[in-house]
Amino acid sequence: MAFEDIPVDVGLIYEGERIRKAQMYADLAGPKSFGAELLRVKPMDEVEDEKVTVIGPDFKDMEQGKAYPFCIYVEVAGEKLEEDLEGVFERRIHDFCNYVQGFMHLNSRDIIWCRVSKDAVSKGLSLHHVGKVLARIFKQEYEAIKKVQVTFITEPEKAKEFIEMAREVYEKRDSRARGLKDEEVDVFYGCVLCQSFAPTHVCAITPSRPSSCGAITWFEGRAAVKVDPKGPIFEIPKGELLDPVKGEYSGINKVFAEKSGGTVTRVFLHSVFEHPHTSCGCFEAIAFYIPEVDGIGIVHRDFRGVTPFGIPFSTMAGQVGGGVQTDGFVGIGVEYMRSSKFLQADGGWKRIVWMPKALKERVLNAIPEELRDKIATEEDATDLESLKKFLEEKNHPVVERWAKEEEKKEEAEEKPEEEYVEMPTVEAKAFAPGVGNITIVFKNAKIYAEKIIIKRGSK
Numbered sequence: 001m002a003f004e005d006i007p008v009d010v011g012l013i014y015e016g017e018r019i020r021k022a023q024m025y026a027d028l029a030g031p032k033s034f035g036a037e038l039l040r041v042k043p044m045d046e047v048e049d050e051k052v053t054v055i056g057p058d059f060k061d062m063e064q065g066k067a068y069p070f071c072i073y074v075e076v077a078g079e080k081l082e083e084d085l086e087g088v089f090e091r092r093i094h095d096f097c098n099y100v101q102g103f104m105h106l107n108s109r110d111i112i113w114c115r116v117s118k119d120a121v122s123k124g125l126s127l128h129h130v131g132k133v134l135a136r137i138f139k140q141e142y143e144a145i146k147k148v149q150v151t152f153i154t155e156p157e158k159a160k161e162f163i164e165m166a167r168e169v170y171e172k173r174d175s176r177a178r179g180l181k182d183e184e185v186d187v188f189y190g191c192v193l194c195q196s197f198a199p200t201h202v203c204a205i206t207p208s209r210p211s212s213c214g215a216i217t218w219f220e221g222r223a224a225v226k227v228d229p230k231g232p233i234f235e236i237p238k239g240e241l242l243d244p245v246k247g248e249y250s251g252i253n254k255v256f257a258e259k260s261g262g263t264v265t266r267v268f269l270h271s272v273f274e275h276p277h278t279s280c281g282c283f284e285a286i287a288f289y290i291p292e293v294d295g296i297g298i299v300h301r302d303f304r305g306v307t308p309f310g311i312p313f314s315t316m317a318g319q320v321g322g323g324v325q326t327d328g329f330v331g332i333g334v335e336y337m338r339s340s341k342f343l344q345a346d347g348g349w350k351r352i353v354w355m356p357k358a359l360k361e362r363v364l365n366a367i368p369e370e371l372r373d374k375i376a377t378e379e380d381a382t383d384l385e386s387l388k389k390f391l392e393e394k395n396h397p398v399v400e401r402w403a404k405e406e407e408k409k410e411e412a413e414e415k416p417e418e419e420y421v422e423m424p425t426v427e428a429k430a431f432a433p434g435v436g437n438i439t440i441v442f443k444n445a446k447i448y449a450e451k452i453i454i455k456r457g458s459k
Contacts, residue, residue, distance in 0.1 A: 003133065007124040008101040010133055015095065015196040019104040019115040026062045026121075028070035028154070030106075030113030031304070031314070035070040035159060037112050038166040039090035047077040049147040052131030056154030059121050069159035070114055071166075072097075073151040074134060080144040084223035087173055088233065089138070089145075091193060091215045094282075095232075096137040098196070100130055107282045108215040109170055110163055111301045127152045144227060170214075174335045177217040180207035181340070182247070188236040189221030190255055194280035194323075200260040201280040201323030204236065204252050208341040209269050213282040214333035246271050246345040264325060271345035272296060276330040281321035283331025285359065287343065288316065291328075292384045293391060295353030295398040296346060300334065303356040305378050308387045334359070338366040349375075350397040354387060371397075 003010040029035025062068060072093060090108070097105035102120025106113045116125065131150035138148045153159045182188075184207065191203040191211055203211045207218045216224070216233070224233035239251025247269030256264045256278075266275040272287050279286075285300040290308060299313045306312050320329045342348055349371050357377040364372065374394040381387035391399055 014101045015098045025118045027067035028114035032067035036110035036163045036166040037072040039074040041081045042075045044077045047147040050135045051149040052128045053151045054127045071153035071162045077147040078144045087220040088224040108213045182208045190236045191233045193232045198280040198323035200263040201278045202259045208339045210335045212331045214284045272330045279320045279331030284334045289328035297354040300359045337363045
């Protein structure tokens with residue numbers, strides 16, 4: 001594929017490129033603005049191949065150092081294309097944008113964050129060039145795609161309209177998988193699209209647990225394997241169900257071990273403890289354990305405040321991401337919060353104690369009605385002390401856990417001291433290599449033993 005008309009290099013070598021603040025010309029969407037990406041399959045006569053449209057300022061018209069709204073709309077056409085493939089192709093926007101030297105793309109859907117470097121803009125890179133690259137690589141990677149047109153939106157009001165439209169499409173896709181359960185399918189799917197940023201990360205995609213980025217459901221995983229059998233999304237044989245509550249499968253363990261180079265050998269799909277699912281960096285939210293209240297909090301990427309721990313999402317994401325397993329923390333997709341198996345090994349919604357108000361409202365229908373007013377938000381609790389007070393006042397289910405733990409402590413304190421034999425002086429003989437026979441003397445010693453065995457000595 002020729003890119004002679006693009007003023008910067010294009011290739012897989014730039015996929016892991018990070019553009020730091022000092023190198024940045026402009027921020028696109030991300031934490032200081034807003035944006036989204038969407039890919040739709042259209043009839044052949046509605047797509048003009050390699051047409052690129054920019055609604056709003058292009059790079060050269062942007063003020064250096066500023067953040068701008070940013071939406072990416074890709075329309076593809078081909079006789080063999082199906083609507084089920086939209087989410088799969090859409091996730092590849094992340095990869096293909098990152099092939100462009102000096103252009104960085106992170107995350108997915110309506111939480112994308114892109115940057116363009118000073119060097120790339122100085123060489124003449126424009127959004128028209130990025131669009132041309134996207135169109136050509138999509139056709140290069142997928143034989144079934146015959147035509148591609150791309151629209152970028154940086155004008156604020158148009159971007160807001162686009163985001164609302166995109167969210168309606170996301171909801172339609174996600175709702176398809178909600179009635180399907182892990183037990184009802186013969187195979188799961190895996191994804192390694194994020195390994196350029198998180199080398200040991202593998203994403204398991206099941207009916208009850210969509211991808212951590214929120215972009216790929218089980219149905220879309222199935223469609224991806226059909227259209228691209230050797231691609232980054234692949235089948236995972238279920239294997240043996242080792243733990244139905246934690247969601248541990250021998251097939252998932254085996255694939256994770258292979259794809260992570262042996263770093264990850266066990267995965268619990270539905271728990272934040274012991275062997276939680278690995279986290280990449282594109283996750284939509286983080287579930288985190290709060291030991292002071294024995295509960296679990298959830299914070300999403302769009303939240304700008306701090307959690308009861310006193311740290312924001314960005315700091316926590318740096319500790320959790322990169323493909324590692326961190327006991328007590330796990331990156332998740334927001335759609336997973338609507339799953340009937342949502343963190344079921346840890347108590348599910350009965351264990352959730354805090355989440356930002358915006359996220360709570362977004363998934364309100366998934367929260368059991370009797371728990372909705374018992375889960376704190378940033379308006380109810382900003383630190384651990386106020387969180388504990390709120391949970392007590394609302395009589396959250398975790399309060400009962402506190403009472404049980406207190407009973408265990410009291411029982412332990414009342415338990416009689418273990419029996420021991422008190423001997424003022426004890427001598428023990430031993431042999432030390434290089435020294436010979438030595439005698440060890442214990443004075444005023446207390447010797448504890450679960451069992452004493454006395455044997456007759458030989459004469």
